[in-house]
Amino acid sequence: MSTESAAAENESGPGPDAGPDTEASVEAVEATGAAADGTETAGTEEAAAQPSEAEAELAAQRELRERIAERKAAKEGPIAAGTKLSGTAADLLAAVRAVESGEKPATTVFAKPDPEPAPRPSAAAPEQRPRTPAAPPAPTVDAGPDADTVAAVRAVLVEGGAPDTLAAAAATALGEGAEDLLREDPWQLLRVSGVRPEQADGFARALLGAECGPEDERRGRAVTVWLLEQAAVAGHTVLDLPVLLDALGKRGVPDPEEAVQSAAAEGDAILFQDPVEDAPAPEPAEDGEEEAERPVRILVGLERYALAEESLADGLARIINSAPKDGDSAGADWEAAAAAASGTAAELIRAAAAHRLVLHTGGEAARAEPAALASAAAGLGLRVCVAAHSADGRRRAAALLGDDAPESATATVEGLLTQTQGPGRDADGALAVDLLVVLDAPQLDVDAAAMLVELLADGTCLVLSGDPGVLWSAGPGRVFADLLAAGICPRPASRTPDFGPIGELVSGIGIGELNQVEAPGKEVVIVPVRDGAEAVHRTVQLVADSVPRAIGVPAEETQVITPGHAGAAGTRALNAALKERLNPGPGRFGGFDPGDRVVQVTGPGRIRPGRVVGADAEGLRLVCDGEPVLVPKEQVERAVRHGWAVTGHQAAGLRWGAAVVVLPGDAAAGLSRPWVYTAFGRGERHLSVVHGVDAALARAVAEVAGKPRTTRLQRLVRAQVPGA
Structure with a gap:
């Protein structure tokens, strides 16, 4: 690996170092609520609402969620028989059963389900429904709750001494009647992103006075939900009961067991009893003795993610066990297509011909293999769609398919779910495809995956393809890894390596080795720095001067990636310095000027790169992924950020001409192999590493695996699929 300084070594910039917002450990999230990589706890990374012009499509998504909930509610409760449990587990199970039996009030999770919709036919070829018309030129980000609701919530917040700037977020999080709910239960303020228990406690004391105390049932229930939400930010869909109880105790809840019981009784949380898979089987009972039960693991989760995970397992089992569609069983044709291909592509074609679910793994160069599968299937007359994580991924997929492929043959996952891209739906509401290939599969969280599988008709072939070495999804779950x-199902692994010095470097990182690579064309450059201020100075110099001059990649095609938002070399500091150099201005439109490079935040860790083109009385006007977007002025602060520098999670699934990865010394503790693997692989032609972590980089690559996530999907799908 070559080492080169981008400027004179005696130059440095001012500014002290500070700790970055790096990816929190599981323990930290469960005990303190720290956010995952690149996700701030201040609430400014909240999802921007979908464009109002797509309300019909969003309504379809809500309908899918309702169908998921109906199917789950129609099944037996998630808690299996546990009559021989004792202690806390038995008490909690008894509490849940009391809710199920009607002894305690229940909410939607235990509500009586509506009749299930009729099953979707699988044999008949579905009719294609006309696609949704294209959105108008400038979709508008929803402005949120109305002014009267926000004003009423603001009055309650001011009365309780909370910042009135939380009013819009609180009204959005709590919905209709938010002001009354806050008066009745001030700890509901914890449902607002960024609010912590100690802040909610102060708000409650101001409103309730002497009635407020740590033993209040409302506080215990709210803190339980808050901890589960923080765990979801870190990627967990459930938590082990002992871990949750310990975290509640650290948060000053005097009776953690009662708090979990209350949350379960109110339907805010769901308890599961899963067998301990690696526990030894109980010995046979002697005559006259009661048969011993296998040890179980008590898990607690939020309704949304628990139902999504179960729905995903059900949907995958349905797909796997369904027969191919009519006209999709021409074995000789498939074999001819496989024979025309080579290597892993041929293996993938054969797997897709014989199975309804296939998992394909490989790096960037391996994307050509699922593209070859899609082209072969289209040549056999099948309806095909290739979906990617981002608009950039969609463009790269379209390039692989070739100019002859129709526009509907590619989409983003979001575009498929909102019905704004792809082949549209058939008469039954299913995607009008016979083969769906999903690239960047590790970026699928459990919510998106469940909705996507729900849209597939019986007999559809689903191929999930991705690089297992990259960071997992920004949202909860680890769908691809669990599957x-x-x-x-078949899991063909690509044997196509990523080429060039960057590919060689990243491939080594994937197996835990940080190798030196030959880079005669300066494809990989290391820039050593002493502190965060120097890291910012060197980064600006690389983006604005060195990379365009030496590599030929302009500044607008060079992306800076750093571990967190805060710190002397976090995204905030880097974006401020890059704006001053590349597009100076007063920031007269909420901190932005025309020409600013920005990202529209669509969810924690999820972005759409774009650029500011102007502003007016309606709001800030952007162009994101080539499409105009209007962000109302009241949403600018939470929905738009400067985009010269982003975090590793935000960069996942995207590629640029060049990447400058900034590793300041205060980021060393947050580095891991998946983070380094993801960040170093974002540049197509060039990678600069602004290196200030010394030996910590090699240690992270060799020793620090990804943060573990607690999920149920692996066990659920094994239980659903015979012989797994």
């Missing part, structure tokens, strides 16, 4: 580990 790979479950072993329920």
Whole structure:
């Protein structure tokens, strides 16, 4: 690996170092609520609402969620028989059963389900429904709750001594009647992103006075939900009961067991009893003795993610067990297509011909293999769509498919779910495809995956393809990793390496080795720095001068990636310095000027790159992924950020001509192999590493695996698929 300084070594910039917002450990999230990589706890990374012009499509998504909930509610409760449990587990199970039996009030999770919709036919070829018309030129980000609701919430917040700037977020989080709910239960303020228990306690004391105390049932229930939400930010769909109880105790809840019981009784949380898979089987009972039960693991989760995970397992089992569609069983044709291909592409074609679910793994160069599968299937007359994580991924997929492929043959996952891209739906509401290939599969969180599988008709072939070495999804779950580990379907692994010095470097990182690579064309450059201020100075110099001059990649095609938002070399400091150099201005439009490079934040860790083109009385006007977007002025602060520098999670699934990865010394503790692997692989032609972590980089690559996530999907799909 070559080492080069981008400027004179005696130059440095001012500014002290500070700790970055790096990816929190599981323990930290469960005990303190720290956010995952690149996700701030201040609430400014909240999802921007979908464009109002797409309300019909969003309504379809809500309908899918309702169908998921109906199917789950129609099944038996998630808690299996546990009559021989004792202690806390038995008490909690008894509490849940009391809710189910009607002894305690229940909410939607235990509500009586509506009749299930009629099953979707699988044999008949579905009719294609006309696609939704294209959105108008400038979709508008929803402005949120009305002014009267926000004003009423603001009055309650001011009365309780809370910042009135939380009014819009609180009204959005709590919905209709938010002001009354806050008066009745001030700890509901914890549902607002960024609010912590100690802040909610102060708000409650101001409103309730002497009635407020740590033993209040409302506080215990709210803190329980808050901890589960913080765990979801870190990627967990459930938590082990002992871990949750310990975290509640650290948060000053005097009776953690009662708090979890209350949350379960109110329907805010769901308890699960899963067998301990690696526990030894109980010995046979002697005559006259009661048969011993296998040890179980008590898990607690939020309704949304628990139902999504179960729905995903059900949907995958349905797909796997369904027969191919009519006209999709021409074995000779498939074999001819496989024979015309080579290597892993041929293996993938054969797997897709014989199975309804296939998992394909490989790096950037391996994307050509699922593209070859899609082209072969289209040549056999099948309806095909290739979906990617981002608009950039969609463009790269379209390039692989070639100019002859129709526009509907590619989409983003979001575009498929909102019905704004792709082939549209058939008469039954299913996607009008026979083969769906999803690239960047590790970026699928459990919510998106469940909705996507719900849209597939019986007999559709689903191919999930991605690089297992990259960071997992920004949202909860580890769908691709869980399915790979479950072993329920073919898993062809690509043998196509990523080429060039960057590909060689990243491939080594994937197996835990930080190798030196030959880079005669300066494809990989290391820039050593002493502190965060120097890291910012060197980064600006690389983006604005060195990379365009030496590599030929302009500044607008060079992306800076750093571990967190805060710190002397976090995204805030880097974006401020890059704006001053590349597009100076007063920031007269909420901190932005025309020409500013920005990202529209669509969810925690999720972005759409764009550029500011202007502003007016309606709001800030952007162009994101080539499409105009209007962000109302009241939403600018939470929905738009400067985009010269982003975090590793935000960069996942995207590629640029050049990447400058900034590793300041205060980021060392947050580095991991998946983070380094993801960040170093974002540049197509060039990678500069602004290196200030010394030996910590090699240690992270060799020793620090990804943060573990607690999920149920692997066990659920194994239980659903015979022989798995």
